[in-house]
Each structure stands twice: as structure tokens, then as C-alpha cells.
Amino acid sequence: MKEIAVNVGILGTGNLAVALGRVWAGAGHLVVVTGRNPENASRAAGQIGGAAQAVGPADFAAQVEVVVVAVAWEGLEEALSLVGGADGSLSGVTVIDCTNAVDYATGQLKPTSGSAGELVARVAPGAHVVKAFHLFAGASWPYAGPRDSAPVVAICGDQPEALERAGRLTEDLGARTAVVGGLASARQLEEAAGFVMRVVAAGWNPRLAVPDVDPALLNAGSATAN
Numbered sequence: 001m002k003e004i005a006v007n008v009g010i011l012g013t014g015n016l017a018v019a020l021g022r023v024w025a026g027a028g029h030l031v032v033v034t035g036r037n038p039e040n041a042s043r044a045a046g047q048i049g050g051a052a053q054a055v056g057p058a059d060f061a062a063q064v065e066v067v068v069v070a071v072a073w074e075g076l077e078e079a080l081s082l083v084g085g086a087d088g089s090l091s092g093v094t095v096i097d098c099t100n101a102v103d104y105a106t107g108q109l110k111p112t113s114g115s116a117g118e119l120v121a122r123v124a125p126g127a128h129v130v131k132a133f134h135l136f137a138g139a140s141w142p143y144a145g146p147r148d149s150a151p152v153v154a155i156c157g158d159q160p161e162a163l164e165r166a167g168r169l170t171e172d173l174g175a176r177t178a179v180v181g182g183l184a185s186a187r188q189l190e191e192a193a194g195f196v197m198r199v200v201a202a203g204w205n206p207r208l209a210v211p212d213v214d215p216a217l218l219n220a221g222s223a224t225a226n
């Protein structure tokens with residue numbers, strides 16, 4: 001089935017913004033970028049290429065159907081306020097939060113009250129928030145290997161339509177989606193990113209630090225036990 005192009009607004013102008021924006025612009029979506037620094041937004045749009053455009057924060061919300069938040073965790077509230085989130089500009093909009101409140105060098109979680117995903121929902125009332133794309137490095141995308149080895153992006157959120165949208169954008173990255181629960185699960189997903197970074201900091205490939213579990217066999221096992 002042919003994908004439907006959506007207007008993807010990226011809030012953030014750094015590495016992840018460019019990496020995701022490139023893939024989605026290449027997939028035919030209309031990508032706009034904004035941030036606190038207009039020069040950085042223009043540079044990011046240029047790096048994304050295609051028809052991607054930088055827009056001012058005040059014009060951002062009116063142009064987008066999906067917002068992808070790719071700013072440093074420390075700037076999360078400021079960035080959402082910049083685009084009018086606090087005034088309801090993102091009400092009803094799918095807002096995908098990619099941020100990590102994690103010290104990248106150590107994997108240690110920064111002290112926060114609750115998850116970043118839930119913070120987005122509080123700061124941008126009415127937004128349909130999905131936590132996604134925080135675990136894999138932007139450089140992972142697009143994945144172009146065999147389908148049965150494609151990365152699985154674990155996501156969570158409360159609105160089925162927003163989860164579906166995030167799932168379609170995940171497909172464009174070449175990945176698959178596992179919906180693990182509502183937005184209340186965001187902290188657990190965020191801690192998984194910290195766990196991965198901690199294992200890396202300890203000198204190991206995190207792929208080797210989780211069990212290899214085949215759900216088909218697991219289900220067959222419980223069916224037998226019952």
C-alpha cells in the first residue's frame with residue numbers, strides 16, 4: 001500500500017533532527033524544521049535536503065500534522081513553549097518525543113519528575129504524545145537490511161491514531177513497531193535507553209546484554225503449561 005505523505009514538523013535542529021528528516025523527506029513527506037536559532041534551522045533544512053524548509057517557531061504548528069521533538073532534554077519545555085505548545089497550538093496533533101534525560105557518557109538518568117514523554121503532554125496540553133525513536137542512534141536510519149532482521153522500535157502513547165502515525169513513520173525508516181503501552185510506560189522506555197548507554201559505557205554491545213526470546217516459542221510454552 002502506498003504511504004500517505006504527511007506534514008512532518010521537526011522541533012530541533014541537531015543530529016537527530018537531520019537524520020530523521022532526511023529519511024522522511026526522502027520518503028516523500030513534507031518536512032519543516034524549527035528551533036530557537038533560525039540559522040541552525042536553515043542549516044538543518046539544507047542538510048535534510050529535498051523540499052525541506054526552515055520555518056519560524058510562530059508559524060510551525062499551523063503547518064504540521066506530526067511533530068517530532070528532537071531537542072536536548074534540558075531545552076524540552078522551552079522548545080515546546082517556543083512553538084506555542086503551552087497555549088494549545090499542538091492540541092490534537094501527534095507529537096513524537098525522542099528526547100533522553102540521560103548523560104550520554106555514562107548512561108546515568110538525569111533527575112526528573114516523571115518521564116520526558118509525560119512532560120511533553122503536560123507542557124503541550126491536548127497533544128497526542130507518543131514516545132519513540134529515542135533508543136536508536138539517528139545514524140541507524142534508514143535500515144535497509146532483510147525485513148526479518150529489521151529493528152523493532154518500541155513506542156508508547158495513549159491515542160491509537162497517533163500510535164498508527166508513528167508506526168507509519170517507523171516503517172519509512174525501514175523498521176518495525178512494538179506498541180508497549182500507554183504514555184505511562186514512557187519512563188520505562190526512557191530507562192531502556194539509559195540501560196543501553198550504561199552497558200556501552202561498561203564496554204559491551206547491549207545486544208548481548210538482553211536475552212534472545214522468541215515470543216512464538218514463549219507462547220507455545222505457556223499454551224503447553226496451561
Ligand SMILES: NC(=O)c1ccc[n+]([C@@H]2O[C@H](COP(=O)([O-])OP(=O)(O)OC[C@H]3O[C@@H](n4cnc5c(N)ncnc54)[C@H](OP(=O)(O)O)[C@@H]3O)[C@@H](O)[C@H]2O)c1
Binds near residue numbers: 138
Ligand atoms: N543523536 C541521536 O542519534 C539521538 C538518538 C535518539 C535520541 N536522541 C535525543 O534527541 C535529542 C536531540 O539529540 P541530538 O543528538 O540531535 O542533539 P544535538 O545535535 O545536540 O541538538 C540539540 C538540539 O536541541 C536544541 N536545544 C538545546 N537546548 C535548547 C533549549 N534550551 N531550547 C530550545 N532548543 C534547545 C539545540 O538548539 P540549538 O541549535 O539552538 O543549540 C539543537 O537543535 C536529545 O534529547 C537526544 O537524547 C538523539
